[in-house]
Amino acid sequence: MKRVLALLVAAAAILGLTLPALAQGEPAVLIRNARIFDATGAPARSGDVLVRGETIVAVGSRIPRPRGARVVDARGRTLIPGLHDLHTHLRSPAYSAPEDMAKAWEAYLLNGVTTVNDYSLSAEMIEPIRSITTGPDAIWAPHLNLAVRAGVPGGHGTEYGWGDFFTMKAASPRAAHLIMSRALPYRPDAIKVFADGWRYDRGPDLNSMNTGTLAAIVSDAHAAGVPVVTHTVTLEGAKVAAAAGVDAVVHGVGDEPVDRELLALMRGKGTAYVSTLVVYEPSDVRSVSAGEETVLSSPERAREAAQASRGNRVVEPAVARRWQVLGGNLRAVHDAGIPIGVGTDAGIGGVYHGSSTIREIGWLVRLGLTPAEALIAATRTSAAIMGQTGHGTIAPGMRADLVLVDGRPDEDIADLWKVSRVWKAGREVPLAKLRAAREAAAPTPLPTVRMKGPIFTAARTGERTDLDTLPVDSTDAGSDHSDIAFVHRHGPHGDRPLFSLATFGAAPRPFAQLVLPLTKGAVLPADASGFEGIVFTARGAGAYRLRLESYGLEGADWFRSDFSAGPDLAEIRIPFAAFETGGDATLDRTKLRALRFELTGQPGGRAWLELRDIRFY
Numbered sequence: 001m002k003r004v005l006a007l008l009v010a011a012a013a014i015l016g017l018t019l020p021a022l023a024q025g026e027p028a029v030l031i032r033n034a035r036i037f038d039a040t041g042a043p044a045r046s047g048d049v050l051v052r053g054e055t056i057v058a059v060g061s062r063i064p065r066p067r068g069a070r071v072v073d074a075r076g077r078t079l080i081p082g083l084h085d086l087h088t089h090l091r092s093p094a095y096s097a098p099e100d101m102a103k104a105w106e107a108y109l110l111n112g113v114t115t116v117n118d119y120s121l122s123a124e125m126i127e128p129i130r131s132i133t134t135g136p137d138a139i140w141a142p143h144l145n146l147a148v149r150a151g152v153p154g155g156h157g158t159e160y161g162w163g164d165f166f167t168m169k170a171a172s173p174r175a176a177h178l179i180m181s182r183a184l185p186y187r188p189d190a191i192k193v194f195a196d197g198w199r200y201d202r203g204p205d206l207n208s209m210n211t212g213t214l215a216a217i218v219s220d221a222h223a224a225g226v227p228v229v230t231h232t233v234t235l236e237g238a239k240v241a242a243a244a245g246v247d248a249v250v251h252g253v254g255d256e257p258v259d260r261e262l263l264a265l266m267r268g269k270g271t272a273y274v275s276t277l278v279v280y281e282p283s284d285v286r287s288v289s290a291g292e293e294t295v296l297s298s299p300e301r302a303r304e305a306a307q308a309s310r311g312n313r314v315v316e317p318a319v320a321r322r323w324q325v326l327g328g329n330l331r332a333v334h335d336a337g338i339p340i341g342v343g344t345d346a347g348i349g350g351v352y353h354g355s356s357t358i359r360e361i362g363w364l365v366r367l368g369l370t371p372a373e374a375l376i377a378a379t380r381t382s383a384a385i386m387g388q389t390g391h392g393t394i395a396p397g398m399r400a401d402l403v404l405v406d407g408r409p410d411e412d413i414a415d416l417w418k419v420s421r422v423w424k425a426g427r428e429v430p431l432a433k434l435r436a437a438r439e440a441a442a443p444t445p446l447p448t449v450r451m452k453g454p455i456f457t458a459a460r461t462g463e464r465t466d467l468d469t470l471p472v473d474s475t476d477a478g479s480d481h482s483d484i485a486f487v488h489r490h491g492p493h494g495d496r497p498l499f500s501l502a503t504f505g506a507a508p509r510p511f512a513q514l515v516l517p518l519t520k521g522a523v524l525p526a527d528a529s530g531f532e533g534i535v536f537t538a539r540g541a542g543a544y545r546l547r548l549e550s551y552g553l554e555g556a557d558w559f560r561s562d563f564s565a566g567p568d569l570a571e572i573r574i575p576f577a578a579f580e581t582g583g584d585a586t587l588d589r590t591k592l593r594a595l596r597f598e599l600t601g602q603p604g605g606r607a608w609l610e611l612r613d614i615r616f617y
Helices: 002-015 101-110 123-133 173-186 211-223 235-244 260-269 298-309 317-335 355-366 371-385 413-417 431-439
Strands: 028-036 045-052 055-060 070-073 077-081 083-088 113-118 143-151 167-169 190-194 228-231 248-250 272-274 402-406 419-424 454-456 472-475 483-488 498-503 511-517 533-540 542-550 559-565 570-575 592-600 606-616
Touching: 028 402, 077 371, 083 248, 083 355, 083 371, 101 113, 101 419, 101 431, 123 143, 123 173, 143 173, 167 173, 173 211, 190 211, 211 228, 211 235, 235 248, 235 260, 260 317, 272 371, 355 371, 355 413, 371 413, 402 413, 419 431, 472 483, 483 511, 498 511, 498 592, 511 606, 533 542, 533 559, 559 570, 592 606
Parallel strands: 028 070, 028 077, 083 113, 113 143, 143 167, 143 190, 190 228, 228 248, 248 272
Antiparallel strands: 028 045, 045 055, 077 402, 402 419, 454 606, 472 511, 483 498, 498 606, 511 592, 533 570, 533 606, 542 559, 542 592
């Protein structure tokens, strides 16, 4: 071994390499005879890459094989850094199906995307997602940059009824500092701000965030080393975002051509541009290439076939104009030397996980970037936007996120559909295994948390449940949605009832829900198979509904049971057998996620409910 190390050190001296990890005894992989596109700006060259543990330790010609190293012959293939997608919603599958984050994770790795930003979660979801995607028994996933969402009251991101904690709201610098004091202790990887309320001339505009409020968010986030990206879709909104110092404006300016003022602001502030073209591509007339079709899942191919069978339709003038403006602005930003990253908004209908990242990179090329420039945008530049300079290129000391591609994607971007092998932090991804798992009809198995009985009693101080989960709110959707407030009252005998007051919006059948997650962030399923039902004490003024949020079911199929509460406290027992669904699913007591106490009433009306001592029995 000493002789091998001596040879390696000598080779390193000749080649100008450093071998910082070779003496650590970690498993080594030697990728030989690759055509290496390192994303540094240099042209591709033939050579070897040596990986030990999570790190690239050498790049050069004829690197000696360390004892015990596994050799991968990459002859005829191109090795590139792992790709990035800076805008995804991993909880949404992009077609009609229940949430299954693990299938989304698999789709990215299968397409060589090793780092992904997820904007579809609340702060409470960050820790449990990290816990199941890291460590020796982790579920396979790309590196996840998990974001906390922020917006302005009445702005985009607040209209879907997911609750105040899901998208934190601020309309002033003072409020911005307050929500950041709540968000940053969760150690998010990014802050996503819904700063722009333009609705593409297809609906009434929503509120936009002012520069002072956004700058306060940026200041607090940057002080903690956390990047900030914005939902920005207008020229004016992009100027606000750049003036506030955000790291990237995301979605692209789609209302007007960019001007010199914006480009100067972006250059001066170091603000990057992520256009998410594929979410705005006119879907009625788009085509899927043969290469793209090979990587789609069965449900995705079925959706595309159904779309094609409808025939091509005329694209709406507003959609066509926006698409033309987006393309022109991408060219202008590129010509101005503004850093361009890659993001897709995957999870939105028809914007599929993983494959849409490759499609987005292809659009960069069609709009004027060279294939090499587009690959750099998807690797080195996207990593730099997130402040993560320890990966994104192929060089000694960098994290070993690597993709082996059949062909020369730096010359012909269509070759990017031909992913052959993938390494995430030095570990080879089992592509065949993930491909089979992604095609499985059943939801991906997740670790479950066994329930003990108490859900919300007087056992804990503070706002959290006995299960150490945070109660949150949910309402009907729309900019005129309902609202619900809840407080923990302190009774005279040490009891701590949970009092909710709903104010209903203008929807025909408005509702508001108090949500009690059974596991943190309602990410992992809760196993209540040892119990027969749910019991609680309540008082109120009318009829209510309890819904069982469940893993593997769409919201419309969640099981529910109606109950009534009057002005006097009364115990209410609901056996699991009494819960019904609008679909044909069977209630699985091992896959519960949350209890949703639902209040309903007339538009503009109010309702209240007081709950205490909530348990499984």
